[in-house]
Amino acid sequence: MASSNTQGSPSALKTIPGSYGLPVIGAVRDRLDFYYFQGQDKYFESRVEQYGSTVVRINVPPGPFMAKDPRVVAVLDAKSxxxxxxxxxxxxxxLFTGxxxxxxxxxxGYRVCAYLDPSEPTHAKVKQLLFSLLLSRKDEFIPTFRSNFTSLLAAVESELAKxxxxxxNKLNDVTSFDFIGDAYFGVRPSATELGKGGPTKAAKWLIWQLHPLVTLGLPMFIEEPLLHTFHLPPFLVKGDYEALYKYYSTAGKQALDMAEDLGLSREEACHNLLFATTFNSYGGLKVLFPGLLANIAGAGEKLHERLVAEVRGAVAEAGGKVTLAALERMELTKSVVWESLRLDPPVKFQYGHAKKDLEIASHDGVFQVRKGEMLFGYQPCATKDARVFGATAKEFVPDRFVGEEGSKLLQYVYWSNGRETEDPSVDNKQCPGKNFVVLVGRLFVVELFLRYDAFTAEVGTDLLGTSVSFTGVTKATSGPGSE
Structure with missing residues (x-):
């Protein structure tokens, strides 16, 4: 793939096309295209079409006056x-937010792990803490998920009846927040002093960090000065953050003990735990589950029938229990989760400063990037690359990753800030919870089809992406979920 050792003479190198436009004016114009006139996908796709290249020079939001420099070299195909x-x-x-x-x-007051380069000593300590936490709680993931999401589906049925x-989305926000605390620390936030207000406090804190990259659907003349021109003052969410911190400092006592053994202070470790579990894990589930549900709903009853057969068959073979071994036998279920992550990755943007002069290969050429230049990737362009995924690249194909041929495509699934065929380590920036995310995605599908033969839903959009409302469910008539 992309390599600084690309073979070829200097004359074989292509000039990177694109334009940054006039200072300030060009970046503001591009920002308006990105948010209002074109939207994210069209913004990048139109530049690829305009310049005839998937490696282009463009501005990326937020631009003036939040970013020091909005100019990037964008890599927009699966190869680059x-x-x-x-x-x-x-x-x-x-560079976590670009x-x-x-x-x-x-x-x-800390630069948490997401903003650290692996060369910085604290990065390895924090990431090792997260690995240790996940390992220490691995036996709790399945039972805590089933307990929390069984309650969610019961609430779905109650609301449908009314x-x-x-x-x-509303139910998932509450349930996922409780599940994360329950799974990682054995303490549901709603059962503590934090109460039921945890998801609201977390959402406010998330918005304060992400507001330069979102749109609320308000008129442009309101959103531009409010969200995209100046940073929202942190003191307005100080109380919310302190309440979250208090929960993590108490519920995460065992994890903080592990942190001290790794050479981290309890305070720095707690801020990192809060960020990793609230921003990364909880924020990720706020995107993952609605997107997954929407894709399955849109695929219709034929897929539902196949998932019912696979899920209930594997669980029956496991003596009526949902086990890791049973999950591993559910090949279609796993493919459905990967396909959803391919189409709608929770984090769409990746960035990096070139450490040295590089030669980057796309499908159509080799380009030179100078040391210090900012590289940017819009992941949906790469993971919907028609040269890899064919004519159905932009479609939800449930069994895309089934079988030997399907498994070969996993190397092009990048949602975790790395290839799906690779593993996170303290030396890279791949998501430490990569396997956890795929696990809970599969568990979500399992819960649906142990309980229902089929369901219907309405799909829309919200602040973070997809919004879904159940409009009907058909309760299971046979198998483990029919009791």
Whole structure:
């Protein structure tokens, strides 16, 4: 793939096309295209079409006056994109949210792990803490998920009975927040002093960090100065953050003990735990489950029938229990989760500063990037690359990753900030919870089809992506879920 050792003479190198436009004016114009006139997908696709290249020079939001420099070299196909994962070629310091960085006042004064480059000593300590936490709690993931999401589906049925519709996103926000605390620490946030207000506090804190990259659907003349021009003041969410911190400092006592053994202070470790579990894990589930549900709903009853047969058959073979071994036998279920992550990755943008002069290969040429330039990838362009995924690249194909041929495509699934065929480590920036996310995605599908033979839903959009409301369910008539 992308390599600084690409064979060829200097004359074989192509000039990177594109334009940044006039200072300030060009970046503002592009930002308006990105948010209002074209939208994210069209913004990048139109530049690829305009310049005839999937490696282009463009501006990326937020631009003036939040970002020091909105100018990037965008890599927008499956072949060029993986350069962003190569720690020998790119630096990731302070680049989690890209060309701007939220105030550290939102994270207790610390640069948390997401903003650290692997070369920084604290990165390895924090990431090892997260690995240790996940390992220490692995036996709790299945029972805590089933307990929390059984309650969610019961609430769905209650709302359907009352009004004929059930807002999944609203229920998922509450349930996922409780599940994360229950799974990682054995303490549901709603059962503590934090109470039922945890998801609201977490959502406010998330918005304060992400507002330069979102649109609320308000008129442009309101959103531009409010969200995309200046940072929202951190003091307005200070109380919310302190309440979240208090929960993690108490519920996460065992994890904080592990952190001290790794050479981290309890305070720094707690801010990192809060960020990793609230921003990464909880924020990820707020995107993953609605997208997964919407894709399955849209695929219709034929897919539902296949999933019912696979899920209930594997669970029956396991003596009526949902086990890791049973999950591993559900090949279609796993493919459905991967396909949803391919189409709608929870984190769509990746960034890196070139550590040295690089030669980056796309499908159509080789381009030189100079040391210090910002590389940017819009993941949906790479994971919907028709040269890899064919004519159905933009469609939901449930069994895309089934079988030997399907498994070969997994190397092009990049949702975790790395290839699905690779593993996270302290030396890279791949999501430490990569396997956890795929596990809970499969568990979500299992819960649906142990309980229902089929369901229907309405799909829309919200602040973070997809919104879904159940409009009907057909309760299971046979198998483990019919009791």
């Amino acid at each position: 994109f993986p350069v962003l994962f190569d720690m020998d070629k790119v630096e990731k310091k302070n 060309t701007y960085m939220p105030s550290t006042k939102l994270t207790g 009004s004929g519709k059930a807002d999944f």
